[in-house]
Amino acid sequence: MSFKSFEEIESWKKARVFNKLIYSITSQENFSKDFDLIRQIRRASVSITSNIAEGFERSTDKEFVYFLFVAKASAGEVRSQLYLANDLQYINNEDFHQLKSKVIEISKLIGGLIKYLKK
Incomplete structure (x- = not known):
């Protein structure tokens, strides 16, 4: 693998920016009373970056791939x-399409x- 740290991985970088967008949008008044959805969508979003980082820090590509699959699944959860x-x-609708597009891009990068890594 050519990465020296998880911070160099494009999907992690984009997911980091995406996390900030999710936190920003869920802080708006429309979301204010739905604490369960706020917590769930934030957790799922953070899971993307966390699993990429954790997998990278594992000792094998096989373990990294497992955590990447978990990160990809979390991207699907956020999309839902x-x-x-x-x-x-x-x-x-505009925010929805923008966020959906970004999380799909992240998912494709992880894929x-x-x-x-499977090669």
């Missing part, structure tokens, strides 16, 4: 929760890294 937030009108 974005639909609920949009359905409940906690976020508008590409998984394929690379």
Whole structure:
């Protein structure tokens, strides 16, 4: 593997920025009373970066791939929760599409890294 630290991994970088967006959007008034969804979507979002980092720090590519799959699954969880937030009108359609696009991009990057490591 050509990375010296997880901070160099593009999917981790993009997920880090995405985390900040999720925290920002869930701090808005529309979300203010749905503490369960706020906690769940934040946890799932943070799980993406956390699992990329934890997997990288493991001793084998096999373990790294496992944690990347967990990170990718968390991206799917966030995407599903974005639909609920949009359905409940906690976020508008523009924010929904922007966030969904970003999390799909992160998921694709993680998928590409998984394929690379499995070779």
